[in-house]
Amino acid sequence: MDKQAKPDNNTKEHIHTRHIILIPVILVFIFVAVMVVNTSRLTYNVAVLNSGSVIEDRIKNVSSLVENHLNTAENVLQITADSVQHMLISGSTPARIHEFLVEESNNVSEQFGENYFGIYGYVMSKYMDGLNWEPPADYDPKTRDWYIVAKESNGEVAIVPPYYDAQTGSMIISVCRMLSDRQNILSMDVHLDGIQEMAKELTINGKGYGFIMDETGFVIAHTDPENNGKYIDVTTEGTELLEGIKKTGSGTFVTTYENDKSTVYVNGIMNGWYVVMVVSNSELYWEVTRQLLFNAFICFMVFIMIASLYYVAHRNERAYTKQMEEMKLEEQKAAYERKVLELEKDAADASNKAKSDFLANMSHEIRTPMNAIIGMDEMILRESGDPKITKYANNIQSAGKTLLSIVNDILDLSKIESGKMELIPSEYDFASVLNDIVNMTKNKANEKGLRYELNASQDIPSVMYGDEIRIRQIILNVVNNAIKYTAAGKVAIDISFDPENNELKIVVSDTGFGIKQEDLEKLFDSFQRLDETKNRNIEGTGLGLNITKRLAEMMGGSISVESEYGKGSVFSVTVIQKVVDAAPIGNYTERLEKADEKKEDYKPMLVAPNAKVLIVDDNEMNLEVISELMSDTKIRIKTAISGQECLNMVRRERFDIVFLDQMMPGLSGIQTLLTIRRENLCGDTPIIVLTADAIVGAKDAYIREGFADYLSKPVIYSNLEALLVKYLDDSLILSRDQIEAEERKAAEKAAVSGTDAEDKPVVLVINKSPEKLKELKEVLSARYKGVFVKDEAAAEKYLSKHEVEFIIRDGKDA
Numbered sequence: 001m002d003k004q005a006k007p008d009n010n011t012k013e014h015i016h017t018r019h020i021i022l023i024p025v026i027l028v029f030i031f032v033a034v035m036v037v038n039t040s041r042l043t044y045n046v047a048v049l050n051s052g053s054v055i056e057d058r059i060k061n062v063s064s065l066v067e068n069h070l071n072t073a074e075n076v077l078q079i080t081a082d083s084v085q086h087m088l089i090s091g092s093t094p095a096r097i098h099e100f101l102v103e104e105s106n107n108v109s110e111q112f113g114e115n116y117f118g119i120y121g122y123v124m125s126k127y128m129d130g131l132n133w134e135p136p137a138d139y140d141p142k143t144r145d146w147y148i149v150a151k152e153s154n155g156e157v158a159i160v161p162p163y164y165d166a167q168t169g170s171m172i173i174s175v176c177r178m179l180s181d182r183q184n185i186l187s188m189d190v191h192l193d194g195i196q197e198m199a200k201e202l203t204i205n206g207k208g209y210g211f212i213m214d215e216t217g218f219v220i221a222h223t224d225p226e227n228n229g230k231y232i233d234v235t236t237e238g239t240e241l242l243e244g245i246k247k248t249g250s251g252t253f254v255t256t257y258e259n260d261k262s263t264v265y266v267n268g269i270m271n272g273w274y275v276v277m278v279v280s281n282s283e284l285y286w287e288v289t290r291q292l293l294f295n296a297f298i299c300f301m302v303f304i305m306i307a308s309l310y311y312v313a314h315r316n317e318r319a320y321t322k323q324m325e326e327m328k329l330e331e332q333k334a335a336y337e338r339k340v341l342e343l344e345k346d347a348a349d350a351s352n353k354a355k356s357d358f359l360a361n362m363s364h365e366i367r368t369p370m371n372a373i374i375g376m377d378e379m380i381l382r383e384s385g386d387p388k389i390t391k392y393a394n395n396i397q398s399a400g401k402t403l404l405s406i407v408n409d410i411l412d413l414s415k416i417e418s419g420k421m422e423l424i425p426s427e428y429d430f431a432s433v434l435n436d437i438v439n440m441t442k443n444k445a446n447e448k449g450l451r452y453e454l455n456a457s458q459d460i461p462s463v464m465y466g467d468e469i470r471i472r473q474i475i476l477n478v479v480n481n482a483i484k485y486t487a488a489g490k491v492a493i494d495i496s497f498d499p500e501n502n503e504l505k506i507v508v509s510d511t512g513f514g515i516k517q518e519d520l521e522k523l524f525d526s527f528q529r530l531d532e533t534k535n536r537n538i539e540g541t542g543l544g545l546n547i548t549k550r551l552a553e554m555m556g557g558s559i560s561v562e563s564e565y566g567k568g569s570v571f572s573v574t575v576i577q578k579v580v581d582a583a584p585i586g587n588y589t590e591r592l593e594k595a596d597e598k599k600e601d602y603k604p605m606l607v608a609p610n611a612k613v614l615i616v617d618d619n620e621m622n623l624e625v626i627s628e629l630m631s632d633t634k635i636r637i638k639t640a641i642s643g644q645e646c647l648n649m650v651r652r653e654r655f656d657i658v659f660l661d662q663m664m665p666g667l668s669g670i671q672t673l674l675t676i677r678r679e680n681l682c683g684d685t686p687i688i689v690l691t692a693d694a695i696v697g698a699k700d701a702y703i704r705e706g707f708a709d710y711l712s713k714p715v716i717y718s719n720l721e722a723l724l725v726k727y728l729d730d731s732l733i734l735s736r737d738q739i740e741a742e743e744r745k746a747a748e749k750a751a752v753s754g755t756d757a758e759d760k761p762v763v764l765v766i767n768k769s770p771e772k773l774k775e776l777k778e779v780l781s782a783r784y785k786g787v788f789v790k791d792e793a794a795a796e797k798y799l800s801k802h803e804v805e806f807i808i809r810d811g812k813d814a
């Protein structure tokens with residue numbers, strides 16, 4: 001489901017971003033377009049207005065030029081007419097008036113140019129010409145237009161409609177006036193070539209055309225002179241034009257001429273003349289349209305550019321988003337994988353935990369019966385005089401211890417593999433470690449007839465900080481191997497310390513079987529036993545070196561080996577240990593040798609007949625084993641089968657030490673301890689936990705709970721004795737002299753009892769249980785004298801000198 005939903009979301013998101021990008025693009029475009037349209041409209045209007053006013057100006061200009069032109073002619077004629085009028089009144093002769101007209105004609109053309117010429121008239125009933133033109137004989141001035149128009153104008157200056165002078169090719173008009181005497185008439189011809197020049201001005205940059213016409217539509221001057229002298233209404237369009245011009249008078253109108261809309265600018269001037277300009281709209285506005293198109297093009301280009309920029313940006317963003325999405329996806333994938341790994345790890349951890357819990361439990365389960373087996377076997381060894389049984393019991397002992405060490409190894413390995421192996425560092429005496437090593441290995445070597453050498457460098461710091469138990473385990477593993485895999489020769493242990501690197505170095509060399517070159521690399525693998533045929537009879541699991549290597553590495557060190565097959569091996573182990581007290585341990589080897597010499601004739605023995613110890617365990621056999629182990633110490637031992645019974649007993653009497661089993665039905669060891677402490681039932685009596693729990697760190701956990709110490713099952717007598725020595729008050733422990741004195745006293749007592757006056761028959765009791773002895777003593781005391789010995793050997797010794805009535809073994813008579 002999730003997988004499908006994801007692309008949908010992406011597409012939606014993608015469409016959403018596209019919209020977000022499109023909106024500004026469209027807005028920018030609309031903005032630019034509105035701006036361009038507005039600007040264009042403004043430009044267009046300004047341009048239209050401009051061209052309109054330019055044209056109007058032009059027309060007005062031309063109009064005033066034309067009017068000036070005609071006004072000049074009218075003024076000249078007016079002045080000349082007034083002068084002739086005056087001459088007539090003053091009685092001037094016709095010759096004189098003719099002479100005046102000639103003079104004036106010359107003056108006018110001199111002053112105003114060649115466009116104005118020839119003042120002539122009908123004066124004193126005869127035709128007079130300032131240019132001295134001789135009219136033909138049939139010439140009748142009264143029939144001429146100028147004469148007729150002047151007469152009709154009633155003394156006003158009038159203009160005779162233009163006519164085309166075929167002779168000069170020029171357009172000519174005549175300006176005429178009747179004098180106040182209403183008889184005489186003067187006229188002057190004016191060339192319209194000047195006006196033609198003016199008409200040429202009626203275009204805008206060569207666009208459109210213009211003309212000057214009279215009210216009949218006769219073209220006086222046209223920008224194209226070809227049209228001069230024609231009537232504009234010769235075509236349909238011309239008729240419309242003429243009508244429009246006349247209707248408009250002055251102003252503009254639009255007409256469709258030759259399928260093209262044109263604007264016509266008209267200005268009516270004097271005499272019903274019109275100055276007209278016709279401009280085709282398309283031509284007029286072409287410039288503006290071109291500008292508009294250019295603007296639109298620029299707008300379009302701007303849009304394209306913006307759109308492209310947006311597109312590129314969008315594409316980049318998409319690529320970036322895609323990249324980000326991919327990265328996110330990768331991250332999600334990695335997170336998912338991490339999660340899966342975590343889950344797998346959790347599952348593996350859980351399974352490992354289950355495994356190590358199982359192993360821990362199993363180890364406990366195995367160690368509890370093993371405790372009974374080894375303990376009972378120990379009892380058989382002590383009590384049995386039968387060499388065969390002793391041999392079997394010895395075999396059980398050795399097999400049991402081997403099984404125990406295998407269980408311990410497997411437990412260690414499972415701890416290491418589940419990463420739960422923890423080092424528990426504390427301060428420790430290095431000499432005591434050496435002591436333990438020697439105690440636990442030297443005899444084995446000697447038993448095999450091997451020379452055992454320990455060379456501990458004198459400058460090894462006396463107190464170090466590290467995991468003492470694991471250091472001991474490392475050294476023991478390598479030394480035990482050297483002893484195991486050496487048939488003859490020697491085992492040497494060299495120990496030194498490098499203060500610069502805080503490195504403790506243990507080198508164990510032997511003259512044993514050696515290891516084949518090809519086997520060296522698998523030496524440290526777990527469950528690897530080499531040279532199986534040769535080593536078949538040597539006990540081992542192939543775990544020791546693997547554990548040793550891992551432990552050394554956990555301590556920042558390493559293990560290496562050099563070996564020659566058939567000659568021997570050298571194992572070197574290094575570990576880093578902090579120095580607490582750098583005072584050197586001194587010559588340990590010498591001390592060891594001296595101690596060895598002493599041991600020959602003195603075997604230390606703990607005897608404390610005044611001490612009272614309580615042992616609590618739900619397993620009767622365990623109680624028996626531990627009690628028996630302590631029998632030589634003469635300590636008064638009481639036992640309890642449960643936590644509750646223990647509480648009852650400690651309420652009743654005081655003990656010097658309580659050994660309390662942890663795993664018990666009902667009240668557990670810890671619960672019992674807590675009740676004792678809470679109710680302060682036995683003061684500061686040390687309570688030592690008894691447990692088959694061999695898990696690393698268990699000891700510290702128990703001590704944290706309030707136990708004074710820890711004794712692991714199967715109980716090894718040396719460990720038990722060490723605890724007794726440690727926790728019993730010195731005053732309770734007999735010195736060597738006291739022991740000898742006690743022994744003497746007992747012997748004397750025995751001798752005395754042998755010559756007892758009562759002469760009671762003697763019963764020899766062979767039993768180790770103090771409880772039983774006490775019981776029997778009470779039963780026998782009435783009739784018999786009881787002699788109590790702890791084993792067969794003592795019984796034999798006694799029997800060789802004394803007579804007895806009967807012997808009781810384990811409560812049974814013999």
Ligand code: ADP
Pocket residue numbers: 481482483485486510512513514515523528529530531535539540541542543544545546569
């Ligand atoms: P094991 O319980 O078999 O002794 P280890 O892991 O301690 O297991 O040793 C693995 C193998 O290495 C042994 O089975 C033995 O073949 C070989 N080995 C170990 N130490 C020595 C030695 N000092 N001399 C010869 N072979 C050795």
